Every structure is written in structure tokens, then in C-alpha cells.
Amino acid sequence: METKISRRQRNAPTINDVAKQAGVSPMTVSRVINGENVVRQATREKVEAAIAALNYSPSAAARSLAGGEETRIGLLYSNPSASFLSEFLVGSLDQASRSGVDLVVEKWGEETSVQTVVDHLLRSRINGVVLPPPLCDLEELTHALTKADIAAVAVATERITDEVSAVSIDDHDAAYTMTRHLIGLGHKRIGFIKGHPNLNASSRRIDGYLDALRNAGITPDERLMAQGYFTYRSGLDAAEQILDLPEPPTAIFASNDDMAAAAVAIAHRRGLDVPGDLTVCGYDDTSLAVTIWPELTTIRQPINEMTRAAVDLLVREIKDRRTSARKAPARHILLDYTLIRRQSDAAPRRRPRAPR
Helix, strand or coil, X not given: CECCCCCXXXXXXXXXXXXXXXXXXXXXXXXXXXXXXXXXXXXXXXXXXXXXXXXXXXXXXXXXXXXXXXXXXXXXXXXXXXXXXXXXXXXXXXXXHHHCCEEEEEECCCCCCHHHHHHHHHHCXXXXXXXXXXXXXXXXXXXXXXXXXXXXXXXXXXXXXXXXXXXXXXXXXXXXXXXXXXXXXXCCCEEEEECCCCCHHHHHHHHHHHHHHHHCCCCCCHHHEEECXXXXXXXXXHHHHHHCCCCCCCEEEECCHHHHHHHHHHHHHCCCXXXXXXXXXXXXXXXXXXXXXXXXXXXXXXXXXXXXXXXXXHHHHHHHXXXXXXCCCCCEEECCCEEECCCCXXXXXXXXXXXX
16 A cells, blocks of 8 residues: 655646646647547637647657557546536646646546447557546446456545555545534534445445544434435535424535535525524535635545546556556555635524524
8 A cells, every 4th residue: 555656746848837828728728639629729729839839748758658659548537526527637637747648538428338438448549547436436347447458546436446546535534524523613413415325435424424423422313414416406405405304403514515515505595694503514625615605614635636646656557567567456545635624614503593
């Protein structure tokens, strides 16, 4: 098991430098590099001019990995949280640029079979893939990638196997820490919005929440827990369900920032002050956490750093496969989380709630 990962220090321009020079997003730069036809001609010309001005070469170092071969890695995504995905893409694109490899971004629709996806990766000469949630926990996919001899690194997963390497945080400990923080503020009735049931990280966050309650002498109340799916829409429904209880909670802890933002919206709709009448906390610390009012207290999952570590780990694994006949064992990198306190949490009111 590894606990940290070294990063290559390069003075070469990155994809972020090109994006800044052209006045576009890193994703747009990636689309131009990959030859996608969805970019307007005027924008394409600006990006190409920036690439020329900076002498940017995304594949310059790839040919030196082994035998002059180019390296192409893929990023498969199917994530309901746009804010999570945005940070994931930026980190991946930048680290791919620093590592000198081509990054191909592919969306996986639910109607597409695993074998179809793997066949497409093989036809596209993809050497390895990064798997963000929820694909990181899809066993059928990781089995198929292993069988096809395509390297893979799963990100933000609690399912550690010998098949694929992984980069994650301790979701149980992070949820436990947030729940203990709320208990420390004086909250005893703490609502919890669960994450999607198809992710192992979701169950780990539930366990952390429940263990913190029990260790504080608080008996968990199933009625205070509602099912979410990491989407804003599911957060609205879950918050409504929890706040409709005869004795509603004084705090809600949501399994991601999207659902926490939805809980804040429902509270405002009901005339509740956040955090005066209701504390709301999230998870991930995406850009959404600081774009709503009040700004969210949340668990910072270092998404950008996790994706950089995953890309770097994947590139090293591909290099090892080219230089050694023996497949290297899967590695697991565990990164730190941080509880970020902002304006959405406070001690419970000592007086009646404000009228709706």
C-alpha cells in the first residue's frame, strides 16, 4: 500500500496554461486536441493559436515512456453531479498534460453494455482508464478491463481489490468526523441523506454517521434517514421527507454537496433560517459549496488531487507493463480529507423556530 505519490515537476506548459491563453475552459482545449467537431471554428482557432504560442505538446513525453510508443488513457464517466465531474475533469486533464499523455474523455450511457465499452477502448488504442464514481464500483467493468489487459485506476471507491489500483479517502472516518462535529455543536436529532446505494462509499458514510451517534450515546432513528442518489433533485425529495417528521431534526448531513444545497433550498422554502433554525452540512467541497447561501460546511474530498494521483499512478502502471513481463500488483493510495467549516452550521436554537 502506498500513502503518497510523487509528482513530476515540469516547466512545460499545461492544458490550463493553454486554456487561460485562449480564454476557454480546459475541457474545450481537450476537445480541440482530440479533434472533436463540437467546437466552433472561431474557438478552435483561438485554442490552436494558444497551443502554437506556448509551444504546447500534449504527447511530447509520451513517446519516451517505452519504445517510443504513444500513450492514450481514457476517462469514463457517468456521474450525476456536474460540480463533482467538473473538478474531476480539470484535474485529470491537467495531470495528463503534465505526464505527456493523451486523455480521451468518454461518457458512458446506461444503455451501453460493458463489452461494447471495452471493445471501443480497444479499437481506440486506449492503454488505461480512470474510473470515477459510480463506475469505480462496477465489478463487471473492472473484470472486463482486466480480461482485456487494460490498466485501470478507480477513484473515490471503498472497494479495494487485486484487480485495479485505487485512490480514495476514508469515507467512514470522514462521515464520523462530520457527525461528531454536529454533536459537539449540541445537535442530537441529526438527519442524514444517503448517497446512491450502488456505491460502496455511500454505505461507508452511513456507517460513519451511525457509529458517531452510537458512540455519543444517541440511538439512531431510521426516520431521520432518507435515500438520495447524489443528485439535487433527490436531495429535494429527501429533505422534504425528513423535515415533514412530527419532530424534525435540528441538523441535516447530506452525502454530497448537491443534496446539501437542495436541503438548504427546502429549508428556505419553508421559511427556516439556515443555520439559525436548521444546520445543513455536505460532503465533497465542490464549487457548489461556496456558490449557494449560506456557504456550506462540508467534508473536503480532495477531488483534484485524487484525479492527479490516479492519472500519475495509471501512467506509471502502463510504463511498468511495457518494461516488465510481470503484472505489478494493484496499489491503493489513501489521501486525507478535511472538515471545512463555513456559514451553514450552528448550535441548535434555544428558542422556538421562526414561523413559516
